[in-house]
Amino acid sequence: MVTIKDVAQLAGVSHTTVSLAIRGSKSITPETREKVLKAARQLNYHPNHLARSLVNGKTGVIGIVANFFSSTFEMEILKGIEQSVHSTETDFSINLFSTLGKNDEVLTDICLGRHADGVILLSISPSAEIVKLFNDNNCPMIVIDEQAEGAIEIVMDNFHGAYMATEHLINSGRKNLALVLGRDNQRELGLSQSERKNGFLQALKDHGMSFDDRNTFYIEDYYFEEGQVVFKRMQRYRGNIDGIFCAAGDMVASGMVLEAKTEHVRIPEDIAIIGYDDIISSSMIDPPLTSIRQPLFQIGKNGYARMVRLLEGTEEYKPNKFVYEPQLIVRGSV
Amino acid sequence: MVTIKDVAQLAGVSHTTVSLAIRGSKSITPETREKVLKAARQLNYHPNHLARSLVNGKTGVIGIVANFFSSTFEMEILKGIEQSVHSTETDFSINLFSTLGKNDEVLTDICLGRHADGVILLSISPSAEIVKLFNDNNCPMIVIDEQAEGAIEIVMDNFHGAYMATEHLINSGRKNLALVLGRDNQRELGLSQSERKNGFLQALKDHGMSFDDRNTFYIEDYYFEEGQVVFKRMQRYRGNIDGIFCAAGDMVASGMVLEAKTEHVRIPEDIAIIGYDDIISSSMIDPPLTSIRQPLFQIGKNGYARMVRLLEGTEEYKPNKFVYEPQLIVRGSV
DNA sequence: CTGAAAGCGCTTACAG
DNA sequence: CTGAAAGCGCTTACAG
Numbered sequence A, B: 001m002v003t004i005k006d007v008a009q010l011a012g013v014s015h016t017t018v019s020l021a022i023r024g025s026k027s028i029t030p031e032t033r034e035k036v037l038k039a040a041r042q043l044n045y046h047p048n049h050l051a052r053s054l055v056n057g058k059t060g061v062i063g064i065v066a067n068f069f070s071s072t073f074e075m076e077i078l079k080g081i082e083q084s085v086h087s088t089e090t091d092f093s094i095n096l097f098s099t100l101g102k103n104d105e106v107l108t109d110i111c112l113g114r115h116a117d118g119v120i121l122l123s124i125s126p127s128a129e130i131v132k133l134f135n136d137n138n139c140p141m142i143v144i145d146e147q148a149e150g151a152i153e154i155v156m157d158n159f160h161g162a163y164m165a166t167e168h169l170i171n172s173g174r175k176n177l178a179l180v181l182g183r184d185n186q187r188e189l190g191l192s193q194s195e196r197k198n199g200f201l202q203a204l205k206d207h208g209m210s211f212d213d214r215n216t217f218y219i220e221d222y223y224f225e226e227g228q229v230v231f232k233r234m235q236r237y238r239g240n241i242d243g244i245f246c247a248a249g250d251m252v253a254s255g256m257v258l259e260a261k262t263e264h265v266r267i268p269e270d271i272a273i274i275g276y277d278d279i280i281s282s283s284m285i286d287p288p289l290t291s292i293r294q295p296l297f298q299i300g301k302n303g304y305a306r307m308v309r310l311l312e313g314t315e316e317y318k319p320n321k322f323v324y325e326p327q328l329i330v331r332g333s334v
Numbered sequence C, D: 001c002t003g004a005a006a007g008c009g010c011t012t013a014c015a016g
Helices: A004-011 A015-022 A030-043 A049-056 A072-087 A103-112 A128-136 A158-171 A191-206 A224-237 A250-262 A296-312 B004-011 B015-022 B030-043 B049-056 B072-087 B103-112 B128-136 B158-171 B191-206 B224-237 B250-262 B296-312
Strands: A061-066 A093-098 A118-122 A141-144 A152-156 A177-182 A216-219 A243-246 A272-274 A291-293 A320-324 A327-329 B061-066 B093-098 B118-122 B141-144 B152-156 B177-182 B216-219 B243-246 B272-274 B291-293 B320-324 B327-329
Touching: A004 A015, A004 A030, A015 A030, A049 B049, A061 A072, A061 A103, A061 A296, A072 A118, A072 A296, A072 B093, A093 B072, A093 B093, A103 A118, A103 A128, A118 A296, A128 A141, A141 A296, A152 A158, A152 A191, A152 A296, A158 A177, A158 A191, A158 A243, A158 A272, A158 A291, A158 A327, A177 A191, A177 A224, A177 A250, A216 A224, A224 A250, A243 A250, A250 A272, B004 B015, B004 B030, B015 B030, B061 B072, B061 B103, B061 B296, B072 B118, B072 B296, B103 B118, B103 B128, B118 B296, B128 B141, B141 B296, B152 B158, B152 B191, B152 B296, B158 B177, B158 B191, B158 B243, B158 B272, B158 B291, B158 B327, B177 B191, B177 B224, B177 B250, B216 B224, B224 B250, B243 B250, B250 B272
Parallel strands: A061 A093, A061 A118, A118 A141, A141 A152, A152 A320, A177 A216, A177 A243, A243 A272, B061 B093, B061 B118, B118 B141, B141 B152, B152 B320, B177 B216, B177 B243, B243 B272
Antiparallel strands: A291 A327, B291 B327
8 A cells, every 4th residue: 555655655755745735735845846746646645534534533434314315205316416526526435324213323423424525415304413513513404394403405396296186186176185195103293294284284274174084094105016005095984085186296196096096096087196206217107297397406416515515614503494485297197 | 522542541451452353363362352342332332333344445335326216127126136135144235326427437436446345236227447447446337237347247037038028029919010119319219129129129020920011100318208209100000000019117107008098999999008117006007908017126136135145256247148037927017 | 450641644723 | 946854642662
């Protein structure tokens, strides 16, 4: 392994000079600098970033933290982040951490073990202690799609999205609506799901419609197949439903569309369906799915750029909240 | 920031003892050990992994390198890696590097800048010098879906997959086949695309069929919309085509299916289509797409597990090649 | 069983 | 403009 000392020796200077020269210090003669750079090139020298980070107290990495990265939601945000990484000319690298439920544990280690200079959380709600820990350690935290008082929050207006979706169903003349929600293992609704529920209920209320709570259905893993199962159940037990708001997203909604076809239920004639997320395949199925689009790519892109500014000191870190507006995409399913 | 010295002070021992105690050295009395751990807990001490890595010469990170991570291909492999991360109980973390074309540059820096202990490349073909560099620096390299003599190669049998696909088209009675290939900016076919092309041609040959090279079409970005464009072009200029092997994958094939519908071309009656990759939406479109499935999840999972064994010394690093077999999934499009 | 010392590869005041 | 020294937070022989 070639170190700074090897370069110094070859160039005939001290390793201090090498360090200075390489990072373009103004207090080095152009001649010595050239000599050093030549030696470095010749030896194919690359600074050991571990040593560098240790003395700087900075790792140069931005941690992206999620429960897991295997869903389209995370991927879409990741796309935005990635594109941002390459459009902003900086030396930060990104590091993915999946917590698989052990959020606080992983986050503590990231912060205290100096694994990252700042973190972006995807759909993870950190405890108050964790937020405090990061603040105390001067490690900026951006939380996307969840609540985190004391950190920077970037959220979608799920209430409004659900409201638009529901209103669209109502305006199409539907009278007996159903609601499909996703909930995790702990049997709680996450922030976005519960806001969508509220938006749904509010829209009904504002249009003077009542809601039978038995028309709420739950899924857990956001799988396509769960949509098929739910639709079957719906047909069996709640036969008069004529409109569905699938707050659990387009993947599940797609499963319902397919199951409807199997059961010869016509969409949108017999039952209207509106999904959420506007995933790529939504325009590919038959009928194409009406949905609510969220600017995930933009959110990822801006979130990352923001973090870079925070770490570079261009922007001051202070807790606040950004809300992105969703958009109704009308296609064939309602 | 609380360091090993703070713990030492509180526990009333030297920092050497703390280091030893924390990593469970046998040469520490249970009593002192307890004392140390208690102090560490009390101060919420987490070892600085930068310092640790610097002295160990190991970073504890496994680098995953790809051109970009925004496609389903990478995501599916990532899923497998992720699941492997959590099933194997080890302390490695994964770090994503997207090269955006600057492969050698990024790889050199990863290796020489000590950003990772080992790397897994996705669809990237490293130059011979890079492979040598990694070998010289004792940094294991696993290459998925590309060639890399001197490293560990994990590839899919694209020749066989294409052969199966083509044979399936032929067996369905198609006479005038078309081939859709993806090629990158540099106008070269990557390993997998060129093998698929070869498999396609071989199958035709084995069945005594000739191929008109004007029936080859190219796309570049693997977008859905490119499939629509290609299908239009096909209809316009090569009207007698009755079977398409879309080696460029299911996303593009799906675009063709949709465009066919728009143009009132019946699938599979008028034209049969077979894709590649078996992405999730392939079963959702109408008609559902016949495709070739690759065990991407398995490949990611095993690749990661393998890398861990290499880094832990459980397995010896020596260049070789693993080939995974694809599988024909018959649905409605042929 | 425990501690003082050296060292990992860098950077950053501080002299000269 | 350049170099000797100290230090970042750890680990690992080596004494005792």
